[in-house]
Amino acid sequence: MEVGGGLGKKERRLVRLRCSVKNYDWGRMGSESRVARMHSLNSGVGVVEDKPYAEFWMGTHESGPSFIIRSAENGAAIGLESGSVSLNSWIAQNPEVLGDKVVKKWGHNLPFLFKVLSVAKGLSIQAHPDKELAEVLHKLQPNVYKDDNHKPEMVLALTEFEALCGFIRLEELKGVLQNVPEILEVIGSAYANQVLHFNEQDGEEKAKAVLRSIFTQLMSASNSREVISKALSKLISRLTMEKKVRELTDKEELVLRLEKQYPDDVGVIAAFLFNHVKLNAGEALYLGANELHAYIYGECVECMATSDNVVRAGLTPKNRDVKILCSMLTYKQMMVSIMPWITVISIVYLSGFWLQGFPDILKGVPLNPYISRYTPPFDEFEVDRCILHLGASVVFPAVPGPSIFVVMMGQGRMQTSSHEDLVMEGDVLFAPASAEIRVTSTASQLHLYRAGVNTRFFSTS
Template sequence: MGADAIQTNGGDPAKLTVVEGIKRLRCAVKNYEWGKLGHDSLVARLHEANSGNRVDPAVPHAELWMGTHESGPSHVVKEEELGSGHGGSECMVTLKSWVSDNPDVLGSRAVDKWGCDLPFLFKLLSVTKALSIQAHPNRALAEKLHREEPLLYRDANHKPEIALAITPFQALCGFVSLKELREVIANVPEITELVGSKAADEIFTVNEKDGDESIKSVVRLIFTQLMSASNNETKRVISEMKMRLITETNHRELSEKEKLILELEKQYPGDVGVISAFFFNYVKLNPGEALYLDADEPHAYISGDCVECMAASDNVVRAGLTPKHRDVQTLCSMLTYKLGYPEILKGFPLTPYITRYLPPFDEFEVDHCDLPTGKSTIFPAIPGPSVYLVIEGTGKLQTGSSQLLVNRGDVLFVPAHNEIQVTGESDVIKLYRAGVSSRFFQTL
């Protein structure tokens, strides 16, 4: 399969060899305007380490993409000169091209299910400004949107995802409970001003004994009317709401959600997404906590750094907090309108140093390894491909009799059926692994 990144055999730097199939990757970066600037961005710092390219301090670095999606493909590095490191002569092909030419690296079950491609897309995000209020379509809707508007919806795949916090991470996710929604309608008169009292009052007449579908129907009606309000009316009402909240700070402490609303208004003045944020759960993740999002669930990331893994798709339906294209009708019609606080994943220990996050999707799982110097741990062999990202420290990855020295910013593709032993060489090595869900391989 050709030469891979530099490795040492038995720890002797004079003996250089390769590990068959393990590949260093150069990865794409996205400079979306909501990303952190320059070296404030973890994405930027790791991209600089990964590519050897200097970071422009005035440019936002929002996402690092690790995978085969055509919107941000990773490239396989074939180092022509052993010992060259990042500065050597490199000949690169896309990871997608390489796995297509070498399908055995994916494992037979993954190929049977998803073909000669990675079924997941791995990302690192550095967020300083709220992302759009959005949802990802289910597979049937994704196929329809891609067929009808391929320039807006770049592929025909669904996009369930998980966001795992590296730093304290904030997001809006899913609709609040019926009780909370009633409090919102009662305490935020500007919503009634936009949707009309007839629609707003329905939230007080429906209750749990009417059944989930009746409740969802009312929430859908109110939310759709809010998101469909005219721009001029929306701007006027949000201005009124802003002035009311600022005035009320003179005699009471604003709630966390109200403070968030004022912050969103600074970022996106007059945007309907500002007031619609009242409808969503305000989620604060601690490092090591994760949020998973199925298709057709509304969400918006607000701030922080996370690793994100999803089915290999770039489909996003947006309706607020964005200068990009909005598809309000599609978003409002596709949502599940499931109410209540989302489940937070804390992971489970795979080893004393590895935590696994296993959302209910076949395409992916994520492992987090936090390893002190001199300690070792093992990622068990699995029948599918993996991508490893080192975010801090130095260590050795060993498979069989060969060792690979890895540093901060390294991204590695590891083929199926490889057990990987990691040994820390710095104070701590922190890395993440994305791979096909182990649950998928347990089912026949």
Template sequence: MDEEDDKKFKKCRKKRLFGADRRKRLLRLKCCVQNYDWGVIGCNSQVARLFLLNSGRCNVDPGECYAEFWIGTHKSGPSYVVYGRDNNAAAAFGSKPLSLKDCISLDPVALLGDKVARKWGGDLPFLFKVLSIEKALSIQAHPDKDLARSLNEAQPSIYKDDNHKPEMALALTRFEALCGFISSKELKAVLSSVPEIVELVQCADAEKFSHDSEQDGKEKVKQLFESIFSQIMSSNKGLVREAVCKLKRRLSLEKKKRQLSAKEQLILRLESQYPADVGILAAFFLNYVELKPGEALYVGPNEPHAYISGECIECMATSDNVVRAGLTSKKRDVQALLSMLNYKQGFPEILRGVSLNEYTRKYAPPFDEFEVDRCILPQAASVSFPSVPGPSLFLVMSGKGTIITSYSEETTFQEGEVLFVPAYMEVSITATAIELHMYRAGINNRFFRDL
């Protein structure tokens, strides 16, 4: 295709996107699935169910792990525009399906809004996901923008983009995670009750933290905490294997005499999934978090965390950068992780959402790129999502409904469907037949307030 033909083709696509009257339209999306070994197997996975409904396939592989359902423009799992219910974008646009990113590039200002397009160019600044977790994910952290840029330049095959990755997990089921470092008081308890860890740490550091940390300044305490954690993570594999073996044996015996703590029970579960892994010991240093459905946890750059089990809605800046150091068979970069961590101590904030109306709650973490709304509509109930200066993605988890836009477009949608709503478009949604359960991801409102 020469340059002139390419211009004509893009013009044709643009006309199809907006129509002859230039009205904005809803876009249906066909989305991507990721099969990682920590995912839930086969039809037991919420991700598998959504992918089946969204893709129009007849069945899922009963032996495959379905881990993540991706909605967005990231190159590792792009979404595609669908016209009609035959899931055939190629029929609408010719030789190949049109990705959401390519679609946005036809008119970024119209679809994203001028402020968003000016800040992030022709790309969606957030990535929207559903996760189904059977086996613990790695102990990891996501780099800030400067480090992401450096890692991408040095190892582009591993760190595939140069963006940071703040994220939020909103529980669909009971959800377990490790997130952030425990308090100094809790670490003292660990050093006094877990001899297997003390054996791997310099005696002077362990004793100093146990006896003198209250008299030390915060910076000295932080340095001491960092030293102890770094020694554990950098320990010889043989010593780690021996320590984990001793720990497992001791907890297995104590289990017969007393009720193990929630953290101790978790340790034994992690050992069964990742035998002899240093991440089992690292878990003692991290906060154990249990979320109920409707509760959310957010993770900033350079914060250690690991999702353990359950299903969740996840939203993040558009990136797939992960620095791993434990509970994984993938590449580890222990020194990079140790150097990037902020070593902030204390239990993470749990978001329970702010009520927008009787059916909708908003979850807004302290990041510009995204926020998430959770909406549960009883049969025949209606709710409006007002016009906002940025784009939105709607995911229908269950139920059926009708949607009417401020441009007089009316259409039906059902579970498994994903809709892209352009900037400055108000939508009104009504549940039909049964209860409608859906989620909306969009630009954080604080971004528009701060301009």
């Protein structure tokens, strides 16, 4: 197969990719960052030790495109020359690699974006707009909102991973207002009383209205730096003193950490309003459009619809849009489930109410002894986690859509019906639709991840 040429119906070879890196200031420094190591191995570019490495992008988004690497017959890369073809351009020339159903739904576009993240300090308090809002924001502010797509996403932890996600229950918020007087000082007693006098029998819509009112009032206070600075000073002083005589809660310890990272930022106080989620390696968390979140620490793979739209309101030096963020959020209190997987990956309503508690944590569904699948309720993507010991082999069956594979650890072979590629840590490969792929480990362990279009999309479309 020639780069830029057609792909025969019988030839389903893998295509090697050279991928982009993002050096956001919240990334891990130098070789401490998995992103830095992955990018260096993938590109041949050395690691700069005093530079943060935050995100490794694998896909077609114009803000961080991947490029085709031409390869010799033995699978070895033979270089990326100036003017090389981007994956996006190559797909446009060879749309059959996406499969008929994907082309019919999304056109000549890869519908998902795959990433590796190395998080050293908190990301912004943020949400991603739904499709309708994304189109409006992109039209009004194309320099800020880079595309017109929505951005549901899922993170799959590679290490212990921390995040803030969704709002705590109003009953918990009552306790926060009673035990964190600094929040009361910022929002005022009238707003606090909306929470303190709330009864769960008042219903879901009233609960959302109360949450919206409190959150909007708190985040809008960021317009007065003096008010936030004074409240944070009192909060940090009080917690520092109390730490000498009692054990602080996890949330209080987190607030102390965040304040060191983002002094005088309203997002530090706002952290008390959100669920503090901790993932173990191999656990995943998914987020729909207009759901508030902030990643705090750890490393993960992340998959999302192909978009880079973010609306921010705290814990960041970047552009903030408090008004849009506060107006767009769902203010749902998300469910938790330890029931069978078909329930966990579904959005469940009881009499019109979401079950209250933490967000869903996906454990992955074993497809065989080596592969676990993480399936969010979004058409654009799913993620497979594959771990093979030395000499073990597994087959990824042919699917009607495209996939991207990334090798996270070890060495091995990836075989299609017509070709074999030697792979190692840092390799990223695009697999066309209908390609059956056998993977064999030639090291003590081979860890790789696959992103592809959600399998349920093909069964329902």
